[in-house]
Amino acid sequence: MAAPIAFSLIATDLDGTLLRGDDTLSDRSVDALQQVVAAGARHLVVTGRPAPRVRPLLDDLGSTGLAVCGQGAQVYDAGADRLLWSVTLDRELAETALGKIEAEVGQVYAAVDQDGVDGLTLIEPGYLMPHPTLPAVRVGRRDDLWCEPISKVLLRHPDLSDDELAATARSVVGSLATVTMSGPGTVELQPIGITKATGLALAAEHLGLGPERTIAFGDMPNDIPMFDWAAYGVAMANAHPELKSVADEITLSNEDDGIAVVLERLFP
Numbered sequence: 001m002a003a004p005i006a007f008s009l010i011a012t013d014l015d016g017t018l019l020r021g022d023d024t025l026s027d028r029s030v031d032a033l034q035q036v037v038a039a040g041a042r043h044l045v046v047t048g049r050p051a052p053r054v055r056p057l058l059d060d061l062g063s064t065g066l067a068v069c070g071q072g073a074q075v076y077d078a079g080a081d082r083l084l085w086s087v088t089l090d091r092e093l094a095e096t097a098l099g100k101i102e103a104e105v106g107q108v109y110a111a112v113d114q115d116g117v118d119g120l121t122l123i124e125p126g127y128l129m130p131h132p133t134l135p136a137v138r139v140g141r142r143d144d145l146w147c148e149p150i151s152k153v154l155l156r157h158p159d160l161s162d163d164e165l166a167a168t169a170r171s172v173v174g175s176l177a178t179v180t181m182s183g184p185g186t187v188e189l190q191p192i193g194i195t196k197a198t199g200l201a202l203a204a205e206h207l208g209l210g211p212e213r214t215i216a217f218g219d220m221p222n223d224i225p226m227f228d229w230a231a232y233g234v235a236m237a238n239a240h241p242e243l244k245s246v247a248d249e250i251t252l253s254n255e256d257d258g259i260a261v262v263l264e265r266l267f268p
Helices: 014-018 027-038 051-061 091-105 142-146 162-173 196-206 221-229 258-266
Strands: 009-012 042-046 066-069 074-077 082-086 109-114 121-123 150-156 177-183 186-191 214-218 232-235
Touching (some): 014 177, 027 051, 027 258, 042 051, 042 196, 051 074, 082 196, 091 142, 091 150, 091 162, 091 177, 142 150, 150 162, 162 177, 162 186, 196 214, 196 221, 221 232
Parallel strands (some): 009 042, 009 214, 214 232
Antiparallel strands (some): 066 074, 074 082, 109 121, 109 150
16 A cells, blocks of 8 residues: 655654664654654654653653653643643552452552653552663552552563463453553553544644544554554554554664654655
C-alpha cells in the first residue's frame, strides 16, 4: 500500500520507537522531526510513560506542545506544564483486578504511575523497573501503592512471558480494566476503554486535526489502537509481530533511525 503524499500529524511512540535502547534521541531523529514541524506539520508523542517521565524528553525535542501520556489516559500541555485531560484507574478496582490475576497465575509484582504532572512511579518489593533510567520510589508493601490517585498499574511475573501474562490478564479482568503490553517486561492495567487512540483523538481534536492525515509510528501491541485510528501506521523493524501484522509499512529499527528514514522520504 502506497503511503499518502502529505501528513499534517505525526504520532510517535517513545520506547522502542523514537528512543534508542539507552533512552536517548539520535540527532538524525531530532533533525527529521524539526524538519516536519518546519514544513507545517505537528508532532505528537504518544506514549505509555506518564507525563512527569515524558517532560525531560519533550525538552530535548524542544517541544512545548501537547503529548499523549499514560497509554492515552493523559493529554499533557508541555508549555503550560499541565494536564488538559486525564482519567484515573479506580484503586479498589485495581486491587480486585490484581487479586483475580494472581488467582490464575500466582504472585505478580506490581507498580503504579500516580496521576498528575508531579505523580510518582511507586514499585512494590520484588518489582524490577523495565527501564532502569526512569525514577521510581520503592514502597514497603502493596497497600502503599494506593495512597494517591493512579493512572495505571504495571505488572511483571517471575516466570510467564509478557504475552502469556497479558493474555491471562485479559481473560480475567477484561471487564474491569484495559490490559496492554507496551514493552519488554511491561504489562499494564489502565482505565476501561482507554487506549492510545483515546488520547490521540482528543489531542488531535484540540489541534483541529483528524485521523485522515495522521501517520503513526510504534513497536508494541499497545500501538494497535493508534494504528487503527490513524490513516497510516508504520511499525519498527524491532516491533512485536502483532503490530507488524496490522502496519501499512515496516521501517528500520529504533536503533537505525527508522522514523527518520520515513520522515526524510515524506518531508524532503
